[in-house]
Amino acid sequence: MNIIPTQQILGAQIQGLDLSVALTEPLVDKLILALGTYGVLEFPNQTLTTAQLKAFSERFGELYVSPGGRAQAEGFAEVMILSNMVQDGKPLGLKDAGQSWHTDMSYSKTIAFANVLHGTVIPQRAGKPLGDTQFRNTHAVYQDIPKDLQTRLANKTITHDFNKFWDLMRSRAGSTRPALSEQEKKQRPPAIHPVFLTHPITRQKVLYANPGYATKINELEPHESDEILSYLFALQLQEKYLYSYQWKKDSLLIWDNIGTMHNAVADYDPDEHRYIRRCQVMATRFYGEQGTSAPKLFNAAPA
Numbered sequence: 001m002n003i004i005p006t007q008q009i010l011g012a013q014i015q016g017l018d019l020s021v022a023l024t025e026p027l028v029d030k031l032i033l034a035l036g037t038y039g040v041l042e043f044p045n046q047t048l049t050t051a052q053l054k055a056f057s058e059r060f061g062e063l064y065v066s067p068g069g070r071a072q073a074e075g076f077a078e079v080m081i082l083s084n085m086v087q088d089g090k091p092l093g094l095k096d097a098g099q100s101w102h103t104d105m106s107y108s109k110t111i112a113f114a115n116v117l118h119g120t121v122i123p124q125r126a127g128k129p130l131g132d133t134q135f136r137n138t139h140a141v142y143q144d145i146p147k148d149l150q151t152r153l154a155n156k157t158i159t160h161d162f163n164k165f166w167d168l169m170r171s172r173a174g175s176t177r178p179a180l181s182e183q184e185k186k187q188r189p190p191a192i193h194p195v196f197l198t199h200p201i202t203r204q205k206v207l208y209a210n211p212g213y214a215t216k217i218n219e220l221e222p223h224e225s226d227e228i229l230s231y232l233f234a235l236q237l238q239e240k241y242l243y244s245y246q247w248k249k250d251s252l253l254i255w256d257n258i259g260t261m262h263n264a265v266a267d268y269d270p271d272e273h274r275y276i277r278r279c280q281v282m283a284t285r286f287y288g289e290q291g292t293s294a295p296k297l298f299n300a301a302p303a
Contacts, residue, residue, distance in 0.1 A: 001027065003034055009137045010243035010260065012038040019043055019252060020052045028059045029300035031254075035114065036201025036298070039260045040135055040245060043252040048118055050076050050277060053252075057116040057279035060254075064105070064112065064280040067187040070094060073277060082276040084268070085121070092275065096266065100165065101136070101237065102212025103261045104280060107162040109191045109291055112257040113283035121275035122247045123268035129247050130268040135260045136241040138206040142196060144235065145207065153195045153228070156220070160213040162188040192218065193292045199258055200286035200295040207232065208292070210261045236261065258283065 002015040012034060017023070023031075035041055048056070050073050057063055063078040071094040073079035081093030105112035123130040142150075166180055180188075195217065197208045211233045217225040244265075245253060255262065268274060286296050 001030065003038075005038060006243070008243050009140060009241055010039040010135050011042070011245065012040070013042045013044065015044070017043060019046050019056045020048055022055070023059060025301050032060065032201060032298060033300055035254065035256045036199065036259065039137060039139075040243060040253065040255040042245065043254075044248060045250055046118065046252045047250060048252070050079055053116070053118050053277055054078055054279060056252075057281055060114055060116070061281040062284045064282050068184055071097075078279055080278045080280075082117070082264075082278055083121075083274055084270055085273050085275055097264060097278075099264050099266045100212055101210060101233075101261055101263045102165055103208070103210040104257050105282070106160040106193065106208065106210055107165075107188060107191055107213045110287065111191075111193070111283050111292060112280055113286060114254055114256055114281040115262075116252065116254045116279045116281065117276050118250075118252045118278075119247050119274075119276045120250060121273050122249050123272035123274050125268070125272060130265075130272060131274050132244045132246050132265040132267075133253065134263045134265060135243045135245070135255065136236050136262075137243070137260060138208070138236065138241075139199065139202065139204055139259050140241055141236050142205045142207045145232075149228075150196070153217070156195045157192045157218045158195055158209055158214050158229075159190050159192055159216050159218055160210075161190040161215045162213065164215055165212040190215070197258060197292055198295050198297075200283075201256075201298045202259065203297055206259050207236065208258070209233070209236075211236075212261075258286075 001017055004013045054076055065077045071081045073081055082097045083093030084095040085092045193208055195209055196205045199206050209232045217228060
C-alpha cells in the first residue's frame with residue numbers, strides 16, 4: 001500500500017490495494033490512521049459489486065440504514081444510490097444529496113465516522129468531470145479560532161437538527177423532495193454535541209458546527225448564539241480550508257466526517273448522468289453511551 005498525499009489542505013490517494021479482497025485488520029487500522037491524518041482518501045480503479053462495497057465499508061464500523069428507506073440499493077438497505085438517472089420513469093437514486101455545506105449525521109446522538117462512495121458513472125462536459133465533492137478541514141479551522149473564543153466556547157454545546165437541512169433542500173428551485181412525515185421526524189430528533197470535539201484518531205480538537213444542521217449554541221442568548229454561529233460558518237468557508245475532489249470513474253472515496261464538512265457541487269444537467277453508491281459508517285467504535293463528549297481514542301492493532 002502506498003499513500004500519496006495531495007499536498008493540499010486535505011486528501012491522499014491510496015495505491016496498491018484491491019478493495020474487492022478482504023483486508024487484514026492491521027491494514028484497515030493503517031487506513032483509519034490515514035483517514036484521521038488526511039481526511040479524504042481516494043482509491044482509484046476499483047471494480048466492486050454492491051456486496052463488496054458493503055463488506056469493505058463494514059470494516060470501518062457499523063453501517064447506517066436510513067429510516068426513510070429512500071434510494072436504497074436493491075437487497076442492500078445499507079447502500080444508498082446517489083444519482084440523477086431515471087429508468088422506466090423512476091429515479092434510480094437521490095439526485096440532490098448533500099448539495100450544501102454540512103456534516104453527515106451531526107443531527108444524531110450517534111454521529112457518523114466516515115462516508116464511503118464508489119462512483120461508476122461520472123458526468124463530463126468537454127472532457128472535464130463534473131460534480132466535485134468539496135471539503136473543509138475542521139482541524140485547521142479550530143486552530144484559527146481566536147484563543148479567547150476557544151476558551152469561551154470550550155464547554156458549550158450546539159443543537160443539530162435534521163429538519164434544517166431537509167427544508168433547505170426542499171426550498172430550492174426544482175426540488176422534488178417530499179416533506180418529512182411525522183414518523184420520519186420522530187425518528188430523527190435534534191441532537192446536542194460539544195462545539196469542539198476531540199478527534200478520536202488525531203486526539204486534536206476540531207470545530208463541530210456545520211451550516212447544514214447546527215441551529216443554536218445552547219448556553220448562550222439567542223442573539224449571541226446567532227452571531228457566533230454566523231462567524232463560525234463564515235470562518236469555515238474561507239478558501240484556505242477548501243479541498244475539492246474531482247471524481248474519476250470507478251474511484252472509491254472515503255472521508256472522515258469528524259474532521260471535515262462537505263458539499264456536493266451540482267454543476268451538471270439532468271442528461272449528464274451520475275451514479276454513485278454510498279455507505280455511511282457510524283462512529284460507534286469511538287463514542288459510547290456518553291456520546292461525543294467522551295471519545296474512545298483510537299489505538300491501532302499491532303502489525
